[in-house]
Amino acid sequence: QVQLVESGGGSVQAGGSLRLSCDVSGSTGSTNTIAWFRQAPGKERQGVARIWNPDGLTYYTDSVKGRFTISQNNAKNTVYLQMVNLKPEDTAMYHCAAASKLVPLVPGYFNFWGQGTQVTVSS
Numbered sequence: 001q002v003q004l005v006e007s008g009g010g011s012v013q014a015g016g017s018l019r020l021s022c023d024v025s026g027s028t029g030s031t032n033t034i035a036w037f038r039q040a041p042g043k044e045r046q047g048v049a050r051i052w053n054p055d056g057l058t059y060y061t062d063s064v065k066g067r068f069t070i071s072q073n074n075a076k077n078t079v080y081l082q083m084v085n086l087k088p089e090d091t092a093m094y095h096c097a098a099a100s101k102l103v104p105l106v107p108g109y110f111n112f113w114g115q116g117t118q119v120t121v122s123s
Contacts, residue, residue, distance in 0.1 A: 002026035002112040004096050009117030012086055020081040020117060022096030030112065031098040034079040035105055036070065038092035038119075047105030048094070049081060059105060064090075086121045093118050 008020040024031050035050040049070040050059045058070050069082040079096060093116040103109035 002030050002098055004098060004112055004114035006094065006096050006114045006117040009094060009119045011120040011122065014087055014121055014123050016086050016121070017082070017084045018086065018119060020083070020094055020096075020119075022079040022081075022114060024077045024079065024096075024098065026112075030100045033099040033102055033110075034070075034072070035097050035099075035110060036079075036081045036094060037097055037107060037110075038090075038094045039116075040092040043092075045095075045107050046092075047107070050105045051079060052102050057102075061105065083119075086119075088121050088123045091119060091121050 003025045005023045010018060012018060032053045033050060036048040037045050038048050039045040047061055048064055049068055051070045051072055067085045072079045095116040096114045097110035098112040099110045
């Protein structure tokens, strides 16, 4: 059984930074791709970043390129999302998700989800 547990959210002012963590446990064959999604109230869930575990290949949605960095610590089974220069429009619940294959950054491709951690950015 795969479990994903997010942490690290909080409230910051615009321009601030946060680092989110996603602790991954369970079947490693089901978690080759780990991604971060976010969902603001009244909006659809949006893919933010994705990492392919076997070689560390990353992908980012355009709105976060240059500001967010996804990385992994395989020894700790943890995936991080370092966020800098945060903007009010980054405010959302952030979820990590897992898939067994290298898949598009689209919610329907991911089989396992965490409960989320809230990020609030004030202007």
